[in-house]
Amino acid sequence: xxxxxxxxxxxxxxxxxxxxxxxxxxxxxxxxxxxxxxxxxxxxxxxxxxxxxxxxxxxxxxxxxxxxxxxxxxxxxxxxxxxxxxxxxxxxxxxxxxxxxxxxxxxxxxxxxxxxxxxxxxxxxxxxxxxxxxxxxxxxxxxxxxx
Ligand SMILES: [Zn+2]
Numbered sequence: 001x002x003x004x005x006x007x008x009x010x011x012x013x014x015x016x017x018x019x020x021x022x023x024x025x026x027x028x029x030x031x032x033x034x035x036x037x038x039x040x041x042x043x044x045x046x047x048x049x050x051x052x053x054x055x056x057x058x059x060x061x062x063x064x065x066x067x068x069x070x071x072x073x074x075x076x077x078x079x080x081x082x083x084x085x086x087x088x089x090x091x092x093x094x095x096x097x098x099x100x101x102x103x104x105x106x107x108x109x110x111x112x113x114x115x116x117x118x119x120x121x122x123x124x125x126x127x128x129x130x131x132x133x134x135x136x137x138x139x140x141x142x143x144x145x146x147x
Contacts, residue, residue: 007048009094014044018133019140022046023062026070026136028129029098036107037100039078039127041070045095052087052095063097065143070099073135078127084112 008014015027024045034040043066045055052060071083080101087097102109107121 007094019136036121038124039074039101041099043097049095050093069139072139074101077135
């Protein structure tokens, strides 16, 4: 496991910040890979841990709530055919999840985005940062109203 001092998610947000609380953050991915998947987000745990099972139960539940809110916000704003939810951490063993909107005609569908491209990329409109942020805030406020 990489030391905290060498970890890129300890040193850098990992994308453009959409939302954060004391435990985790949601960022819009800005890597070149993300261009073909507008709205591609990551949920990043602030503390350097490698596995979801390193979290206390209440923190794991919180992470799941944030993941679901992010997924719902993406479904509402970019209306993909599918959402891919992935937690790999092989390259960066700092707990984070990829929340990836997918379309049946995107460059890699139905393969994972990290596999080889299956066809030319269809240029889609970039997901608007402010719209995504607002949708995420709406989903999170709904979450907080639940008993
Ligand atoms: Zn880290």
